[in-house]
Amino acid sequence: MTPRLAIACLIVPALVPTASPAADTPPRKAVTFYASFDDEAAADFANGGKTLSTRFNHPTEKGQFVFEKGFDQKVFRIAKGKGIQGGALEVVDVVPRNGRVFFPLAGNLAFKKGGWGGAVSCWVNTDPNTQLKTGFCDPVQITQKGANNGGIWFDFNDAKPRDLRMGAFPALAEGQKAVPEPDPNAPMVRVQGVGFKVGDWHHVVVTWNNFDTGKPDARAALYVDGKLIGEVKDREIGMSWDVEKAGIYLGVSYIGLLDEFALFGRELSAAEVAMLHQKPGLLASLKAPEKER
Numbered sequence: 089m090t091p092r093l094a095i096a097c098l099i100v101p102a103l104v105p106t107a108s109p110a111a112d113t114p115p116r117k118a119v120t121f122y123a124s125f126d127d128e129a130a131a132d133f134a135n136g137g138k139t140l141s142t143r144f145n146h147p148t149e150k151g152q153f154v155f156e157k158g159f160d161q162k163v164f165r166i167a168k169g170k171g172i173q174g175g176a177l178e179v180v181d182v183v184p185r186n187g188r189v190f191f192p193l194a195g196n197l198a199f200k201k202g203g204w205g206g207a208v209s210c211w212v213n214t215d216p217n218t219q220l221k222t223g224f225c226d227p228v229q230i231t232q233k234g235a236n237n238g239g240i241w242f243d244f245n246d247a248k249p250r251d252l253r254m255g256a257f258p259a260l261a262e263g264q265k266a267v268p269e270p271d272p273n274a275p276m277v278r279v280q281g282v283g284f285k286v287g288d289w290h291h292v293v294v295t296w297n298n299f300d301t302g303k304p305d306a307r308a309a310l311y312v313d314g315k316l317i318g319e320v321k322d323r324e325i326g327m328s329w330d331v332e333k334a335g336i337y338l339g340v341s342y343i344g345l346l347d348e349f350a351l352f353g354r355e356l357s358a359a360e361v362a363m364l365h366q367k368p369g370l371l372a373s374l375k376a377p378e379k380e381r
Contacts, residue, residue: 115360115370120206121196121336121351122374126174129164133374136195140164143335144185159189164339171347172211172289173369179339179346182221190335193230198353199331205297205355208240209364214344215286216244216252222341227292228349232334233259236266238327242292242310244282252282254294254310256320259328275325277310277318286344291365297355300326307355314365316358 122133131138140159146152160183167178183189198204212227214220223246231239238259244250254277257266267274284290296308306325310317327334339346350371356364364370 115352115356115364116374118207118352118354118356119350119371119374120198120353121191121349122371123177123191123349124174124372124375125166125171125177125347125349126168126375127166129159129166129177131191134191134196137192140189140191140338141335142183142187142189143337144183144187147185160187164189167345170345172213173348173372176211176213176345176347177339177349179342179344181343182341188229188337188340190337193232193329193334193336194331196336197230197331197351199300199327199329199334201300201328203301204299205295207293207295207352207354207356208350209291209293209352209356209361210349211289211291211347211368212284212342212344213286213289213347214342215284216250216282217248219286219343220244220250220341221343225342226337226340227342227346228294229337229340230334231337232327232329236269238329238334240294240296240308240327242294247281249281249283252279252284252292252312253277254308254317254320256294256296256299256306256308256325258325275308275320275323277308277320279310279312279317289347289368291368293356293361293364295352295356295361296325298325300328302326311358311361311365314362316361 120135123131142156142159144154163181165178166175168175170176226241226243229241235241236257239257242254256275293311298305304324307321309319
């Protein structure tokens with residue numbers, strides 16, 4: 089598995105803008121972060137930071153990390169016109185020293201102690217059985233300390249053929265161990281032998297509610313191509329993040345294209361997920377200047 093430890097002068101008469109149909113859709117109104125990847129590897133809209141940084145393993149101190157602003161432009165680049173909508177983020181290799189890029193979490197997710205919900209939506213284009221170079225790959229991993237210690241993610245594992253899996257692992261108390269991923273009681277949903285191929289776009293959504301309530305009422309669901317695959321529910325799931333130290337990690341050991349990446353400040357309904365799948369450009373109006381929104 090990819091190591092999972094701790095881990096944005098002419099005067100003309102003013103015009104009244106006309107909102108596009110997409111501008112008033114419920115999913116769009118709930119967006120807290122959106123990256124179209126049409127023009128650059130950065131967010132078009134965000135309530136927090138818009139730019140990527142990179143985390144590396146510390147060269148001499150085991151279990152420690154080094155954080156640097158920016159990213160390796162030889163590994164991550166914009167593929168103009170190759171996205172499901174406009175351009176896409178293309179990842180062509182694995183970052184050395186277990187490097188992984190991330191957007192800051194603070195402001196970009198509606199994390200709140202006492203209860204909160206959210207969702208992540210993106211499109212992927214890869215063949216996990218032929219393109220990937222590592223045993224495990226996380227196209228999206230949201231965490232502070234690790235995927236299995238307060239982590240929301242979906243990955244491709246090391247099975248042959250690979251599975252697509254969603255995880256929503258609660259934060260661990262000091263000395264506590266996470267439920268092993270193979271355990272049927274692990275907070276996961278699995279798609280066995282996922283058959284994604286290069287050239288085909290697939291829509292993946294993870295949506296959740298009632299995290300960090302302190303009650304066994306949490307729910308997390310995985311959708312692929314608009315269809316509900318499964319859910320984790322009726323258990324206590326708390327992330328317990330320090331949002332200033334947590335990150336939205338993207339393309340961890342991933343090779344392929346990734347597009348239309350969005351975060352939402354609440355759980356999405358099945359109908360809203362279907363809408364995002366049926367209309368890949370639904371959120372594109374978020375690229376407009378603030379005065380036009």
